[in-house]
Amino acid sequence: MSNFQILTSIYKTLLKTFGHQNWWPAETADEIIIGAILTQNVSWNNVEKAIINLKQYNLCTLEQIHHSNIDEIAPLIRSTLYFNRKAKKLQNFTEFLFTYYNGDVCKMFQTEIRTLRKQLLQINGIGEETADSILLYAGAKPVFVIDAYTKRIFTRLGLTRQNWNYAEYQKFFMKNLPEDIELFNDYHAQIVYLGKHFCKRKPLCDECPLNSFCERNKLSI
Numbered sequence: 001m002s003n004f005q006i007l008t009s010i011y012k013t014l015l016k017t018f019g020h021q022n023w024w025p026a027e028t029a030d031e032i033i034i035g036a037i038l039t040q041n042v043s044w045n046n047v048e049k050a051i052i053n054l055k056q057y058n059l060c061t062l063e064q065i066h067h068s069n070i071d072e073i074a075p076l077i078r079s080t081l082y083f084n085r086k087a088k089k090l091q092n093f094t095e096f097l098f099t100y101y102n103g104d105v106c107k108m109f110q111t112e113i114r115t116l117r118k119q120l121l122q123i124n125g126i127g128e129e130t131a132d133s134i135l136l137y138a139g140a141k142p143v144f145v146i147d148a149y150t151k152r153i154f155t156r157l158g159l160t161r162q163n164w165n166y167a168e169y170q171k172f173f174m175k176n177l178p179e180d181i182e183l184f185n186d187y188h189a190q191i192v193y194l195g196k197h198f199c200k201r202k203p204l205c206d207e208c209p210l211n212s213f214c215e216r217n218k219l220s221i
């Protein structure tokens with residue numbers, strides 16, 4: 001089977017087993033961007049608590065964040081760890097948005113995708129995974145998001161190598177899948193679900209829907 005066929009079969013199996021994941025869990029593009037920054041190194045449950053707090057204090061839009069200060073934001077996002085640093089990252093993003101795009105997210109997403117990605121990566125506190133999550137989930141741009149679950153699962157499956165860097169992982173998916181925003185969106189969400197519930201640090205291979213594809217599982221039989 002080609003990599004295209006394997007990746008497609010894996011997605012179909014995950015979709016059939018888990019159903020469509022309907023990501024990103026947010027109401028607006030602003031909320032997606034805020035969530036993408038806050039979720040660095042913490043679980044989504046912790047981000048949800050922070051988002052609820054921000055909404056309660058009318059600080060859950062990029063404009064509101066831009067016109068507030070770190071001391072107001074930080075206590076509300078305490079659940080996301082490194083909350084002072086994350087408050088600063090949120091403001092770094094809004095500073096960029098207001099400086100270059102007059103605070104207009106739609107205008108920002110009109111920028112050519114590679115140019116915008118480079119710009120996002122220049123913001124202090126925005127790494128590749130966060131930039132790509134913003135591009136895909138808030139901007140509906142065709143980029144495949146790579147995270148720790150992706151690396152763990154696809155290396156265990158025997159399709160990628162642990163020592164690959166972010167760009168190598170991303171190239172593997174983008175080269176072997178059609179450029180389809182909806183597919184990229186739900187594929188990443190399925191990977192996260194599988195990583196959380198089956199392909200954990202200690203994997204539950206017997207119950208995993210991908211066990212017939214998996215090198216690691218074959219080796220342990």
Ligand code: SF4
Pocket residue numbers: 153156157198199200203204205206208209210211214215216217
């Ligand atoms: S079979 Fe096991 S190692 Fe392979 S993807 Fe599933 S949980 Fe991970």
